[in-house]
Amino acid sequence: MTGISYIRAGWLIDGSGGPILRDVVMTITEGSITHIEKYSEQIVQHRKLTADFSFGAVMPPFIDSHVHLAMSGSMDQQTRENQLVAGCEELEPYIETHLEQLFNHGVLTVRDGGDRDNCVHTYLNRAASLKFPVQVITPGRAWHRKGRYGGLIGRCPAQGETLAEAYLREEGHTSFIKLVNSGLNSLKNYGKETAPQFNAEEIRMLVREAEKDGRKVMVHANGKLPVQEAVEAGCHSIEHGFFMGRENLELMARKGCFWVPTVCTMKAYAEILSYQGNVNGEVVARKNLQHQLDQLRLAREIGVKVVLGTDSGSPGVLHGEGVFEEMKLFTKAGYSLEEIVQSATSLGAELLGITEAGLLQKGRPADFLVTRGTPAQLPRKFSYLESIYLAGKPSEIYLKNPMKHVQGTD
Ligand SMILES: [Zn+2]
The missing domain is CATH 2.30.40.10 (Urease, subunit C, domain 1)
Structure with missing residues (x-):
């Protein structure tokens, strides 16, 4: 038949x-x-x-819940710098190549982590149909505080404007809003934390407004306070979450907040620093990596909803291939194969709100x-x-x- x-x-x-x-x-x-x-x-x-x-x-098929399609995972400084100053048209062939790489690794859905000029969004709007059928969810540009980390992937609210006001002023939002609430992890001083970029009340107002429109808020946050504020404010996922600590993991489990740990980024940093002969940097990166693996193990015990995301496009993390690097690290942290696949399929679908996948x-x-x-x-x-x-x-x-x-x- x-x-x-x-x-x-x-x-x-x-x-x-x-x-x-x-x-x-x-x-x-x-x-x-x-x-x-x-x-x-x-x-x-x-x-x-x-x-x-x-x-x-x-x-x-796999879901990578944190990628940067507008950037390659190249370790070459010049390539990275060229991409960071490139316009949307110049980036189109790269975005297409990244989608091809993802597709060929069985990653058929991704959530982007943002790009400064909204090029991924522009690409998706321009392309009548994608050559490689990868479903892309992108927040477009991330929000960050003026003078703080985030300029590479976003913009800041105008002078005197709150996050919620900035969100309401802008149009064309997609299903996710990306917020940056801390700095990057130090590769010089182990465990050094940065201050939050926004306060919990301001984030809460943003989450409230976003939820009215059925949107979710994903928050880049490392360190105790930046994570705690975001989770208490009701954000839907913590991205990275290095050095957030046990209390935050427990809070996330209670509130059903998802965690996208992007562990493989730190492994890639350790490898790059080793290659560059930066002995101290490599030691710090390896300690950061071990700490994140310990948190990952703890998250499993506590029952946090951990979703696989690679941050591909960041130094040394390749689109598609990064998923398997991340999976191997999940294995190291005690996750079974069934649990790893769940993180990369149904849990990702739940976070992304795609009921038909996973x-x-x-x-x-x-x-x-x-x-x-x-x-x-x-x-x-x-x-x-x-x-x-x-x-x-x-x-x-x-x-x-x-x-x-x-x-x-x-
Ligand atoms: Zn990212």
Whole structure:
């Protein structure tokens, strides 16, 4: 019968965080999953398998909840500086390449962390349809306090204006508002915290206004006070959250605030500083990294909703590939494969408000990734996908893409 297919998978990781299912057959009808059952000889006597992936695992496409599409993850200073001064038109081919890289790593949804000139937003509005079907949510430009960190990705409220007033003055907001409420992490002094950029009341007013329009507020915050203020003000996610401490994690768990820890950025800094021969810098970055891994472990115990985001586009963090770097760090912090996939699928979908994505279950769209190898070989083998299925069919774009063959070395 047309419109129905049967796909066998050695393992199915459904994105819910529940146990991995072993050797199943998915029935797909008109692009949706209509049945999932244990494989047996009897099943294939009656139904001809459309595809047999008994050698590999299937799971929902990944969501990277923190990227910067307008920047490459290059470690080359000159490339970074060129991109930072480039206009939107110049950045378009880069944005397209980043979407290609994401797609080829099975990352089909991203939330951007902002860019100074709103180029990602402009690109999305200009492109009639994207060459690489990656769903992009972007806050456009971030808000930061004048004279404080944030100029690279945003702008500040006008003189004498509160955050909420600035938000209300501007139009064209998308589903997320990005706020910067601290500085960057020090790579010279371990654990050095910066002061909050705004006060809790001002953030609360912004959150209130944003929520009236069904929008969420994502907050860049490192250190105890900047995080505490943002969480108490009702923000929806903390980005980075280095050195926020146990009390903040407990507060986030109580309030259902999501955490996007972007651990891999610090690993990348440690590697860059090592390469540059900056011994002290590398030591500090490695200590920062260890502290963040400890917080990540604690968040799991406390029950914080941790969502995977890479901050790709920041130094040394590549689009797409960064997801697997982050996953490996989650493994180090004690997360199971099921939990890691959940962070990169259904929890990300919950934060981003995309109800149709993130789970591979009956009644859901038959969009999924096919990996080679057993779960024991994951997340390592995520970087080489066997196939990407969209609405029950293998994606032509992925199959034709030469990058697949370049990566397929093992
Ligand atoms: Zn960022």
